[in-house]
Amino acid sequence: DVQMTQSPSNLAASPGESVSINCKASKSISKYLAWYQQKPGKANKLLIYSGSTLQSGTPSRFSGSGSGTDFTLTIRNLEPEDFGLYYCQQHNEYPDTFGAGTKLELK
Amino acid sequence: EIQLQESGPGLVKPSQSLSLTCSVTGYTITSGYDWSWIRKFPGNKMEWMGYISYSGSTNYNPSLKSRISITRDTSKNQFFLQLNSVTTEDTATYYCARSNYPGALAYWGQGTLVTVSS
Numbered sequence: 001d002v003q004m005t006q007s008p009s010n011l012a013a014s015p016g017e018s019v020s021i022n023c024k025a026s027k028s029i030s031k032y033l034a035w036y037q038q039k040p041g042k043a044n045k046l047l048i049y050s051g052s053t054l055q056s057g058t059p060s061r062f063s064g065s066g067s068g069t070d071f072t073l074t075i076r077n078l079e080p081e082d083f084g085l086y087y088c089q090q091h092n093e094y095p096d097t098f099g100a101g102t103k104l105e106l107k
Numbered sequence: 108e109i110q111l112q113e114s115g116p117g118l119v120k121p122s123q124s125l126s127l128t129c130s131v132t133g134y135t136i137t138s139g140y141d142w143s144w145i146r147k148f149p150g151n152k153m154e155w156m157g158y159i160s161y162s163g164s165t166n167y168n169p170s171l172k173s174r175i176s177i178t179r180d181t182s183k184n185q186f187f188l189q190l191n192s193v194t195t196e197d198t199a200t201y202y203c204a205r206s207n208y209p210g211a212l213a214y215w216g217q218g219t220l221v222t223v224s225s
Contacts, residue, residue, distance in 0.1 A: 034211035042217065043111075044202065049211035087153060091210040095168040098153035 002026055002090050006099025012107040013078055021073045021102045023066075023088035032092035033071045035064055038085040038101075048073065049091065080106075109133035111203050111216035119197075119223050125190040129203030129216060130183070137161050137181050141206040144177060144188045146199040147218070154199075158206070159186050193223045 003026035013019045023033060031051040038044045046055045048064035051071060061076045075082055083106050088099040115127035129142070136142055143158040157167035159177045167175050171190070179186040190197060200218040207213035 032209065036212070044204075044212070044215040044218075046207075046211055046213050046215075049207065049213075050209060055207075055211075055213065085151070089153075089155075089211070091212075094155075094166055095170070096155040096210070096212075098155070101151045101153070 001095055002029060002093065002097050004088055004090055004097050004099040006088050006102055008102060009100060010103050010105065012105045014107045015078050015080055017078050018074065018076045019078065019104065020075075021086055021088075021104075023071045023073075023099050025069045025071075025090055028068045029090040029092035031067045032090060033064070033066065034089045034091055035062075035073045036087045036089065037082075038087065075104075109205065109214050111205065111214060113201060113203050113216045113219040115201075115219060115221070117220060117222060119193055119221060120225055121194055121223055122192055125188070125193050125197060125201075125221055125223070127188040127201055127203075127219065127221070128185055129187070130185050131205075132184070134205070136179060136184055136186060140208075141166075141210070142177075142179070142186050143204045143206065143212060145202045145204060145212070147202070148199045156188070156190075195223050197221070198223045 005024045034049040035047045047058045052064045063074045086102045110132045112130045119125045139161045141158040144156040174191045176189040202218045204212040204215045
């Protein structure tokens with residue numbers, strides 16, 4: 001299985017700031033990396049897939065970059081609703097595998 | 108608007124089978140895409156369990172292959188998860204989801220917590 005190493009595990013920031021979350025695959029996954037947002041009581045939200053393609057409805061302050069083994073999710077100009085848990089997932093080969101998650105908290 | 112909703116018992120005894128239903132509205136499960144089960148363990152680790160495709164073929168995580176079965180009822184637009192011989196380590200929040208192309212999980216249910224305990 002492809003191991004996904006996500007960092008940092010916790011992140012504190014203020015509204016208006018920019019943050020980055022990283023994900024490293026144990027082998028090349030081409031561009032096939034997705035990012036999800038998870039919030040209590042809400043359905044998980046696909047933000048970005050194929051490394052950099054924004055899912056319909058994802059605000060443009062979210063961006064994804066990377067290919068091969070190293071990927072980054074960047075959130076610019078943080079809004080209050082952006083705080084929550086974020087996961088990366090490789091969708092290049094089965095079984096799909098996830099990173100351990102990053103908790104983005106309000107500073 | 109596509110919506111998915113998980114349902115099933117919240118408590119299962121060790122060695123028994125866990126059975127969950129995913130009810131889909133807003134899209135017909137035979138029209139396209141893969142329909143997956145994913146779980147999140149206490150401590151936040153996520154695991155993809157398997158899917159049933161729009162055509163009825165299945166693909167399972169090898170770590171579960173001997174215990175898992177995903178089936179469907181097309182007349183009710185539902186698909187199902189059965190996990191056999193559960194242990195306390197199967198305690199998790201279980202999600203159903205639909206893929207997009209090329210295989211990310213585009214739509215999710217809200218999840219249902221299943222506790223395995225005697």
